[in-house]
Amino acid sequence: MFKLPNIIKKALIFVLVLLAIIYSCLYINTHKFDRHNETQLAKLKTINPNAYLIFSRFINDIHTHTPYIVYIQSTLRSYKEQEKLHNDDPFNAKPGTSKHNKGLAIDFNVKYKYCLNGGWLKKADYLQWKQSGIITIAQKYGLFWGGNFKTKKDCVHFEIR
Numbered sequence: 701m702f703k704l705p706n707i708i709k710k711a712l713i714f715v716l717v718l719l720a721i722i723y724s725c726l727y728i729n730t731h732k733f734d735r736h737n738e739t740q741l742a743k744l745k746t747i748n749p750n751a752y753l754i755f756s757r758f759i760n761d762i763h764t765h766t767p768y769i770v771y772i773q774s775t776l777r778s779y780k781e782q783e784k785l786h787n788d789d790p791f792n793a794k795p796g797t798s799k800h801n802k803g804l805a806i807d808f809n810v811k812y813k814y815c816l817n818g819g820w821l822k823k824a825d826y827l828q829w830k831q832s833g834i835i836t837i838a839q840k841y842g843l844f845w846g847g848n849f850k851t852k853k854d855c856v857h858f859e860i861r
């Protein structure tokens with residue numbers, strides 16, 4: 701009977717174990733990602749129902765067509781919350797004038813999917829946002845991007861006009 705040399709057997713077992721590990725990592729990651737998408741959409745439910753439709757499609761598209769993961773920071777904001785933000789920094793819209801007060805705006809950071817540590821795009825990362833592919837998707841839904849504000853760029857902000 702044909703016998704495989706020991707070294708080949710060991711190598712085969714090693715490759716099989718390695719493949720199993722890679723497969724489980726991919727499986728766990730995909731499910732973790734699906735759950736993350738759901739938690740983000742759940743956060744959206746506090747805003748205006750028409751806006752919900754647009755923003756949920758927008759977020760789904762980012763998750764499907766770009767290597768970025770959305771982390772929502774702010775959606776609907778009360779008059780009081782806006783007042784506090786405006787008092788902290790007068791560049792923030794006055795209470796009642798922000799689209800957040802009407803549930804027509806969202807703020808979110810994104811994280812580059814393939815980066816274990818870091819890979820975040822925040823308020824100030826104008827060029828990276830521009831090159832992320834996210835702004836093109838926003839345009840598709842007619843969303844205004846805070847990076848185009850004339851007074852102070854707010855790259856994490858997207859609103860319905």
Ligand SMILES: [Zn+2]
Pocket residue numbers: 774800805806807854856857858
């Ligand atoms: Zn905002």
